[in-house]
Amino acid sequence: MLGVDMEPKIEANAVMPSLPSIRAKEEDQQNNRPVSYRMSTRSAQIRLVSSHPEVYEPCDDSFALVDALLADRNNLLEHRPTFCIELGCGSGYVITSLAIMLGQEGAGVSYFATDINPHAVRVTRETLEAHGVHAEVILTDIVSGLERRLVGMGDVIVVNPPYVPTPEDEVGRDGIASAWAGGENGRSVIDRILPIADKLLSERGWLYMLTLAANNPSQICRMMREKGYASRIIVQRSTEEESLHVIKFWRDTEIQVGTKEQITENRTPSEVMESLLSQIPRLAFWRSGSRDS
Amino acid sequence: MRLLTHNMLSSNIKGVMNGFPLRLEVEKSVSKEVEFNSDFLRNMFPKIEWKALVDAARSMGYAELPEEAPESSMLESEEFLMKFHHALLELHLEEGALICPETGRRFPVNKGIPNMLLHEDEV
Numbered sequence: 001m002l003g004v005d006m007e008p009k010i011e012a013n014a015v016m017p018s019l020p021s022i023r024a025k026e027e028d029q030q031n032n033r034p035v036s037y038r039m040s041t042r043s044a045q046i047r048l049v050s051s052h053p054e055v056y057e058p059c060d061d062s063f064a065l066v067d068a069l070l071a072d073r074n075n076l077l078e079h080r081p082t083f084c085i086e087l088g089c090g091s092g093y094v095i096t097s098l099a100i101m102l103g104q105e106g107a108g109v110s111y112f113a114t115d116i117n118p119h120a121v122r123v124t125r126e127t128l129e130a131h132g133v134h135a136e137v138i139l140t141d142i143v144s145g146l147e148r149r150l151v152g153m154g155d156v157i158v159v160n161p162p163y164v165p166t167p168e169d170e171v172g173r174d175g176i177a178s179a180w181a182g183g184e185n186g187r188s189v190i191d192r193i194l195p196i197a198d199k200l201l202s203e204r205g206w207l208y209m210l211t212l213a214a215n216n217p218s219q220i221c222r223m224m225r226e227k228g229y230a231s232r233i234i235v236q237r238s239t240e241e242e243s244l245h246v247i248k249f250w251r252d253t254e255i256q257v258g259t260k261e262q263i264t265e266n267r268t269p270s271e272v273m274e275s276l277l278s279q280i281p282r283l284a285f286w287r288s289g290s291r292d293s
Numbered sequence: 294m295r296l297l298t299h300n301m302l303s304s305n306i307k308g309v310m311n312g313f314p315l316r317l318e319v320e321k322s323v324s325k326e327v328e329f330n331s332d333f334l335r336n337m338f339p340k341i342e343w344k345a346l347v348d349a350a351r352s353m354g355y356a357e358l359p360e361e362a363p364e365s366s367m368l369e370s371e372e373f374l375m376k377f378h379h380a381l382l383e384l385h386l387e388e389g390a391l392i393c394p395e396t397g398r399r400f401p402v403n404k405g406i407p408n409m410l411l412h413e414d415e416v
Contacts, residue, residue: 082336105382106328108336110297121406134327136298137406145305145400145409149313153340 042070043097050126051091054119056179058093060237061244065160065210066097068235068246073101076206081109081155085200086135087142087193089113090179092124094158099133111135112150114143117178142196154200160210162189186215194220197249198227206250208234213243221247228255294386294405296349300341302407304393304400306415314345315391315400317352322389327382334377335368341381350380 043066044058051057069076084102086095095113102109113135115121121139128135143150162171162179163186170181171188182188190211197207207229211217221231230252237244304312343362350358357376359367367373391400391407398415401408 082333104328105333106330108330108333110333112298112301116410118408118410122404125404125406134325136295138294138298138302138409139406140305140409141411144411145302145407147305148303149301149342 042073042101044093044100044127044131046093048127048130049091049093049096050123050130052119052123054117054175055123056090056120056176058091060239061160061163061210062090062093064235064237064244064246065094065158065208068208068248069094069098069101069158071234072208072248076102076156079155079204079206081206083150083153083202084109084111084156084158085143085150085154086111086113087157087159087197088161088179089115089124089135089137090117090120090160092127092135094160095124095135096127096131096133098156098158099128099135100131104133112138112146114138114140114146116141117175119175120179142193143200147196147199151199152202154197154205154207155202156206156208157197157200158208159193159197161193162186163210163212163215165214182215186212190215190220194224198224198229201251203251206248209247209249211245211247213245217245217247221249224249225255228252230255294402294407295382296346296353296384297337297341297381298407299349299386299391300345300381302391302409304395304398305409305411306393306396306398307411309393309395311395312393314342314349314394316394317349317386318390318392318399319352319354319386320388321386322353323385323387324379324383325385327378329375329378331371331374334374334381337381338368338377346380350384353384353386355380355384 046058049058081102084098086098089095092113095111099111111134113124114137115124116139118139121137124135125137128137138146140146162182164180164182165186166181166183168183168188170177171183172178173181182190190209201207211220217233224231228251229249231247231249233245234248235244235246299315299317302315304315306312347358347360350356358380363373385405386402387405389402391402392398393400
């Protein structure tokens with residue numbers, strides 16, 4: 001997807017020529033989506049997803065993210081997350097799919113979905129209701145208002161950010177453009193989200209984020225590594241216009257120990273050793289199988 | 294909006310020091326049945342600000358929760374857990390507002406969705 005230079009005229013279900021990978025719902029249903037989307041009850045069904053002209057409809061990127069979650073479903077179930085959070089829920093397709101996949105309060109899981117677009121939060125609520133699942137939906141900028149109390153509580157965070165490279169002044173505009181406008185290299189909003197996700201993620205938290213090749217995913221992974229996260233690309237999908245990556249991030253104790261060492265130059269060798277030794281029980285715990293494989 | 298969510302929300306206005314908890318203004322509330330899971334509730338309990346939950350529940354018309362934060366032994370009591378479950382997960386504020394305790398600013402709640410978007414001068 002290239003940057004949009006003009007204000008696109010938006011009609012419900014219209015095909016927008018400057019954003020080729022957004023296709024009409026009907027075309028998708030007939031042609032391009034795999035069988036699993038037509039028949040699956042393990043994720044949201046397109047026919048039940050609500051829509052609005054100012055809300056981003058599920059597309060290749062949404063499907064890639066849900067595919068990644070489905071592929072990781074067994075790990076997620078074993079992981080037994082308590083709080084799952086979606087940042088930027090749009091139509092509600094992803095959070096609904098996640099809730100279907102992992103179960104609700106009966107299974108011990110609670111969901112939060114946020115979006116900055118007032119139409120999106122209403123559409124998300126409708127989509128959730130149509131599928132008989134529940135998530136708490138909040139209209140806000142990323143997690144503003146929640147961040148103080150939700151620190152360290154996010155066991156699963158999913159985000160399909162506005163990743164399209166656009167002029168900076170298109171970032172943060174009202175309406176549907178907030179779904180894609182990502183500024184320089186499409187990184188404006190991503191770079192705001194990452195430190196927030198870092199605060200929200202629990203010790204064992206997993207972050208799933210969708211990016212384009214244009215966002216420089218390896219640099220994102222390096223940045224996250226400095227914060228103590230390991231990462232892996234779990235789904236990669238190339239369309240004619242773009243190359244999508246779904247990256248999974250998780251805290252890696254070994255990386256964290258390494259990071260701590262870098263900032264302990266002023267400590268005596270015995271202090272450093274003591275710090276390392278205190279990490280060993282956690283390392284053993286990580287090695288024994290709770291680490292993501 | 295559940296009271297679990299209310300317990301996780303604070304006023305995000307710039308400069309506000311005591312933005313938690315938000316006071317509830319209830320225009321329409323509803324009770325929705327939610328499947329009971331005692332492990333989930335025991336997991337949740339340490340994360341909850343108890344007084345905020347009690348006060349919020351009361352403003353929704355539910356006064357069954359003990360005022361004092363229960364001891365952990367209470368977490369074995371099914372009777373207690375069911376009250377906790379009801380207050381935390383089943384009471385919904387559909388229409389109303391959340392009020393910043395410091396500034397009085399109203400954050401509207403419509404169709405169960407709180408609007409925490411700030412105006413330019415509040416950021």
